[in-house]
Amino acid sequence: MSSDPTLTELEGAALALVAREQALTAYEIKEWFRRSPSSYWSGSAGAVYPLMKRLETAGLVAGTDESRSNRPRRVFRLTAPGEAALQAWLSDAERAADAGHDPLRTRLAFVAQMPPDKAKALLHEVLQRYEGQTSPSDAAGTIAVHKSWLEMRRTWIREWLARLD
Amino acid sequence: MSSDPTLTELEGAALALVAREQALTAYEIKEWFRRSPSSYWSGSAGAVYPLMKRLETAGLVAGTDESRSNRPRRVFRLTAPGEAALQAWLSDAERAADAGHDPLRTRLAFVAQMPPDKAKALLHEVLQRYEGQTSPSDAAGTIAVHKSWLEMRRTWIREWLARLD
DNA sequence: CAGAGCATGTAAGAAGTTACATGATTGT
DNA sequence: ACAATCATGTAACTTCTTACATGCTCTG
Numbered sequence: 247m248s249s250d251p252t253l254t255e256l257e258g259a260a261l262a263l264v265a266r267e268q269a270l271t272a273y274e275i276k277e278w279f280r281r282s283p284s285s286y287w288s289g290s291a292g293a294v295y296p297l298m299k300r301l302e303t304a305g306l307v308a309g310t311d312e313s314r315s316n317r318p319r320r321v322f323r324l325t326a327p328g329e330a331a332l333q334a335w336l337s338d339a340e341r342a343a344d345a346g347h348d349p350l351r352t353r354l355a356f357v358a359q360m361p362p363d364k365a366k367a368l369l370h371e372v373l374q375r376y377e378g379q380t381s382p383s384d385a386a387g388t389i390a391v392h393k394s395w396l397e398m399r400r401t402w403i404r405e406w407l408a409r410l411d
Numbered sequence: 412m413s414s415d416p417t418l419t420e421l422e423g424a425a426l427a428l429v430a431r432e433q434a435l436t437a438y439e440i441k442e443w444f445r446r447s448p449s450s451y452w453s454g455s456a457g458a459v460y461p462l463m464k465r466l467e468t469a470g471l472v473a474g475t476d477e478s479r480s481n482r483p484r485r486v487f488r489l490t491a492p493g494e495a496a497l498q499a500w501l502s503d504a505e506r507a508a509d510a511g512h513d514p515l516r517t518r519l520a521f522v523a524q525m526p527p528d529k530a531k532a533l534l535h536e537v538l539q540r541y542e543g544q545t546s547p548s549d550a551a552g553t554i555a556v557h558k559s560w561l562e563m564r565r566t567w568i569r570e571w572l573a574r575l576d
Numbered sequence: 577c578a579g580a581g582c583a584t585g586t587a588a589g590a591a592g593t594t595a596c597a598t599g600a601t602t603g604t
Numbered sequence: 605a606c607a608a609t610c611a612t613g614t615a616a617c618t619t620c621t622t623a624c625a626t627g628c629t630c631t632g
Contacts, residue, residue: 254619255514262521273583284510293620295585317628318584336518336525337533343540345449347512349420351560353501355553356427360501368502375508388520395516398567405559419591438611458592460613482600483612 258335259287260297261324264307265332266385269321272298283379283392286347298322306331350399354406366410369403376400421452423500425462426489429472430497431550434486437463448544448557451512463487471496515564519571531575534568541565 253261256279263278264270272295280289298320301307306328309320324332335341345351350372357365376396418426421444428443429435437460445454463485466472471493474485489497500506510516515537522530541561 255512255517256620259517259521262524265524266521271583272585276583282510284512286510286512288621290621291583291585292587292622296619315628317582320584332524333529336521337529339533339536339540342515342518342533343537344514345447345451345557345560346514347420347449347451348560349509349511350507351556352420352424353507354556356424356431356501357556358550358552359427359430359497364498364502368504368507371504372508375504385523387523391516391519391522392510394567394570395510395513398563402559402563421591436611437613441611453593455593456611456613457594457615461591480600482610485612 253331253335255341256287256293257297257301258332260294261301261306261328261332261335264322265324265329269323271319271321278384281384301328350403357410362410366407369407369410373400373403418496418500420506421458421462422466423497424452425459426466426471426493426497426500429487430489430494434488436484436486443549446549466493515568522575527575531572534572534575538565538568 259279260275263275267274272291275298276289276291276294278289279287279294282289298307298309302309302322305325307322308325309322311318312321313319353368360368376399379396424444425440428440432439437456440463441454441456441459443454444452444459447454463472463474467474467487470490472487473490474487476483477486478484518533525533541564544561
C-alpha cells in the first residue's frame with residue numbers, strides 16, 4: 247500500500263471479507279483471521295486495526311461510526327474503488343501461482359537431513375493433526391476449500407510415506 | 412530467536428542448508444532463497460546477512476574468516492547445538508501441520524466474490540504458469556519435493572475447474 | 577453489582593523489504 | 605584497463621507480533 251494500489255495478501259483478504267459480508271468491524275475481521283487454520287493469519291489487533299485504517303485512507307473501504315453507546319464502533323463497507331482493487335487482487339495470477347509458504351514442504355525438502363524413522367513419525371503426526379481439525383464455522387465456500395485442501399494434503403503425505411519406505 | 416531457541420522458518424531453512432552443504436557463505440544461502448519458487452523466501456541480503464549473524468551469536472553456526480584476498484569471506488558451518496536445533500526444527504509437527512500461506516487457496520476461499528469466467532481464467536493461467544517453471548538446479552531431494560508438489564497442485568486445480576462448471 | 581471477557585485501540589520491538597554503498601573479481 | 609557483475613554488507617522504512625491499557629457489556 248502507501249499510495250501504491252497493490253494490496254498485500256492480508257489487505258486483499260480483508261477486502262474480500264468486507265465484500266462478502268457487506269459490513270464488518272475491524273474486530274470481526276480480526277476474529278476471522280484468528281480462527282483461520284493458518285498461523286500466517288495470526289489475527290492480532292495490532293495488525294488488523296491499522297490495516298483497516300490504511301484501507302480507509304486509500305479509499306477502498308468507507309467506515310461509518312455506528313456507536314450505539316459511548317463505545318466507538320466503526321463499520322466498514324466496500325467502496326467502488328475497493329471493489330475494483332478486490333477484483334484485481336483476486337484475479338492476480340502471478341500471486342496465485344506463487345508457491346507461498348508451506349512449513350511441511352520446506353521440511354520435506356530437507357528430509358535427507360533427518361533420520362528416516364523421524365521423518366516418517368513427523369508425517370504420521372501431521373496426518374493426525376489434520377484429523378483433529380474442527381471445521382471453523384464460516385461461509386460454505388471457505389469450508390469447502392479448506393476441506394478439499396486437507397484431502398489433497400493427506401494424499402500427498404501418504405505418497406511421501408510410501409516413498410520413504 | 413533472541414535467546415529463545417525456537418527458530419523461524421527462515422532460520423531453520425538456513426540451518427538445514429548449512430547442514431546439507433557442510434560449509435556456506437551468507438551470499439550462497441541468500442542465492443538459494445532467491446532462486447526458490449516461493450516469494451516467501453525473497454532472498455534479500457538485508458534478511459540473510461543479519462540472520463546468519465543471529466545464528467552465529469546463538470552458537471548454532473560457527474563462522475570462519477576464509478578471505479583469500481582483501482575481500483572478507485565468512486564461511487559458516489553447523490555446530491553441535493546447531494545440529495540439535497535443526498533436528499528439533501525439522502521434526503516440529505505443530506509447525507509442519509500449519510496451513511501456512513497459500514495465495515491460491517486464499518483466492519479460492521473467496522471465489523464466490525468473482526465472476527465465474529474470471530475464476531476459471533485464473534485457474535487456467537495458474538496451470539500455465541506451473542508449466543513454465545524451470546526446475547532450479549539444486550539437490551535432488553529438493554527438486555523431487557517441488558515436482559511432486561506441483562503435480563499435487565495441478566490435480567487440485569483441475570478438480571476445482573470441474574467444480575466451477 | 578462485581579467479575580469475566582468483549583471490543584477498540586496503542587506502544588515497543590522483531591524481522592523483513594528495497595535501495596544503496598563499496599570494494600573485488602572477471603571477461604573482453 | 606574498463607565495464608559488468610559478484611559479494612559483502614548497511615540504512616531507512618514497512619508490516620507484523622506481543623503486550624498492554626481502557627472502558628463497555630453481559631451474566632450470575
